[in-house]
Amino acid sequence: MRCRKCPQRAVLQMPRHNTAFCRSCLTEFVRNQVYRAIKKHKMFTTQDRILVAVSGGKDSLTLWEILLKLGYRADALYVDLGIERYSELSREKVERFAKEVAIPCGAKLLVHHVKEQEGAGIRELATLVHRPTCSTCGTIKRYQFNRVAVERDYDVMVTGHNLDDEAARLLGNVLRWQEEYLQKQGPSLPASVEGFAKKVKPLYRLTEREIAAYAVLNRIDYVVEECPMAKGAKMLVYKDVLNRLESESPGTKQAFYWGFLEREEKARPTSLSMSEADQSALHPCPTCGQPTTANVCTYCKMMGRVSEAKTSST
Amino acid sequence: MRCRKCPQRAVLQMPRHNTAFCRSCLTEFVRNQVYRAIKKHKMFTTQDRILVAVSGGKDSLTLWEILLKLGYRADALYVDLGIERYSELSREKVERFAKEVAIPCGAKLLVHHVKEQEGAGIRELATLVHRPTCSTCGTIKRYQFNRVAVERDYDVMVTGHNLDDEAARLLGNVLRWQEEYLQKQGPSLPASVEGFAKKVKPLYRLTEREIAAYAVLNRIDYVVEECPMAKGAKMLVYKDVLNRLESESPGTKQAFYWGFLEREEKARPTSLSMSEADQSALHPCPTCGQPTTANVCTYCKMMGRVSEAKTSST
Numbered sequence: 001m002r003c004r005k006c007p008q009r010a011v012l013q014m015p016r017h018n019t020a021f022c023r024s025c026l027t028e029f030v031r032n033q034v035y036r037a038i039k040k041h042k043m044f045t046t047q048d049r050i051l052v053a054v055s056g057g058k059d060s061l062t063l064w065e066i067l068l069k070l071g072y073r074a075d076a077l078y079v080d081l082g083i084e085r086y087s088e089l090s091r092e093k094v095e096r097f098a099k100e101v102a103i104p105c106g107a108k109l110l111v112h113h114v115k116e117q118e119g120a121g122i123r124e125l126a127t128l129v130h131r132p133t134c135s136t137c138g139t140i141k142r143y144q145f146n147r148v149a150v151e152r153d154y155d156v157m158v159t160g161h162n163l164d165d166e167a168a169r170l171l172g173n174v175l176r177w178q179e180e181y182l183q184k185q186g187p188s189l190p191a192s193v194e195g196f197a198k199k200v201k202p203l204y205r206l207t208e209r210e211i212a213a214y215a216v217l218n219r220i221d222y223v224v225e226e227c228p229m230a231k232g233a234k235m236l237v238y239k240d241v242l243n244r245l246e247s248e249s250p251g252t253k254q255a256f257y258w259g260f261l262e263r264e265e266k267a268r269p270t271s272l273s274m275s276e277a278d279q280s281a282l283h284p285c286p287t288c289g290q291p292t293t294a295n296v297c298t299y300c301k302m303m304g305r306v307s308e309a310k311t312s313s314t
Numbered sequence: 315m316r317c318r319k320c321p322q323r324a325v326l327q328m329p330r331h332n333t334a335f336c337r338s339c340l341t342e343f344v345r346n347q348v349y350r351a352i353k354k355h356k357m358f359t360t361q362d363r364i365l366v367a368v369s370g371g372k373d374s375l376t377l378w379e380i381l382l383k384l385g386y387r388a389d390a391l392y393v394d395l396g397i398e399r400y401s402e403l404s405r406e407k408v409e410r411f412a413k414e415v416a417i418p419c420g421a422k423l424l425v426h427h428v429k430e431q432e433g434a435g436i437r438e439l440a441t442l443v444h445r446p447t448c449s450t451c452g453t454i455k456r457y458q459f460n461r462v463a464v465e466r467d468y469d470v471m472v473t474g475h476n477l478d479d480e481a482a483r484l485l486g487n488v489l490r491w492q493e494e495y496l497q498k499q500g501p502s503l504p505a506s507v508e509g510f511a512k513k514v515k516p517l518y519r520l521t522e523r524e525i526a527a528y529a530v531l532n533r534i535d536y537v538v539e540e541c542p543m544a545k546g547a548k549m550l551v552y553k554d555v556l557n558r559l560e561s562e563s564p565g566t567k568q569a570f571y572w573g574f575l576e577r578e579e580k581a582r583p584t585s586l587s588m589s590e591a592d593q594s595a596l597h598p599c600p601t602c603g604q605p606t607t608a609n610v611c612t613y614c615k616m617m618g619r620v621s622e623a624k625t626s627s628t
Contacts, residue, residue, distance in 0.1 A: 175566055237558070241555045259491040
């Protein structure tokens, strides 16, 4: 099969767009979609200092590469979760990418070590606080990314969530009609209050499959395996279900997520990062100073329980 | 395992309610859910003349039986689609049920023959008008049920759509955010204008599995096989997907559909049968007199194409 834009051989069929691209046209298409996402949602400009959350997977490394290729000032933060083998492998991939691609462009890689800072690997922390590993991990990553972005004066925090991620999250929220989460499903959440960094998702227009093809064709070396802790996670079930629907009816994921965004835009023309009630209830956490609506922020509460558990076990 | 309400042996586990019932407690539970649906949505009273759409399947026969047991004045209409073997089998089941259960309660069974009235079986009609069989069937059934209900002065038209049906339809509409259909997802659509019968769905609180168990335990003899025309229908894919989600997380279907209803109720406290724009655009079809927003109603347009196709082929 031929590329739809040039006489080259196509390397990827894209049923949802009823098209197929060769290597160079696919590369152009993917970068273009990222650029359109950035412009459409006024995510950032070439003047802004950007912090990309990188995990070593295809999405975040591809995103970092594209941002640098498009001329943005993008540094990255890697959170080392201390999962045997998997974290080492991921860190190696991230460090190699930084050395070979990012640092030559003038970018920096920052690393946060959970074992050193939080005092134990993610698996042990989750056990200590009796919470699922994925939710413990989410709390730490959200906290540390925001802390680093705010402390080091980054203008915006960027994550590699793609169309599959966002559609799966939307499905989960729609299945239970979780109003407060549905309000935060947009690809751009402004820095609502002092101490909360702006957060954006420039890959929301691209599927996992398209990003994986881009990464392979552009020789981005990434960790292929899923995080071993994610087995059985609900998000994987939602993704599976959406893949089934997509194969029955190409374009389903896009129509679902983009259609939701259009509908929200009509209903709420000004982009909201959170309900006004939430916003007015925010105050600095007495322990760490980050904004929270609770007495003590989730992260500090969790770390408090970690210390207690450690003390009582010694 | 024991019944949760009495010392009998349980015959059905219901993970979504975290319970299990014996035969008689299940029967009571199912009838109760139907009764609650009728009351909650003010569907009808014992004074009203009710027309139940019966197909010979478990849902519609169970519904007819329960309405009679609860003391409602419920006649039924069976539309014979003229599908070889399947339609004969279905009609037999409906007629036997009418004879053994309904007629002794003073109820009547009406039958509409598509082959006689529309001049050909559903399969041939669909071929003649170049439309999918399921959508041709939908048009005919909607039209004929409404016509009979209006002409014979029934107060309300009742269908056997269950929780699985409604959740599947909601999923399809939400995946493409079809606003105009989302507005009509409620279990009770009032008779918006002269010529449109009120339509209600008293089984919306019960799953397929619960209704099948009720039918078997109460010796309701129904057609077990799916309509042979429905193979590959999108609704079956949506049901499959929801069953997968339900087994991962019991209660998903209920939370999804009931949650949607609650949300709609908050957003639109007065129940709407259709958008106001639609309503004001309705006028009698010049051919048959039923209300339509189009020039000629969908049914008459379709039947016009059937005559043309027949004429041109002779």
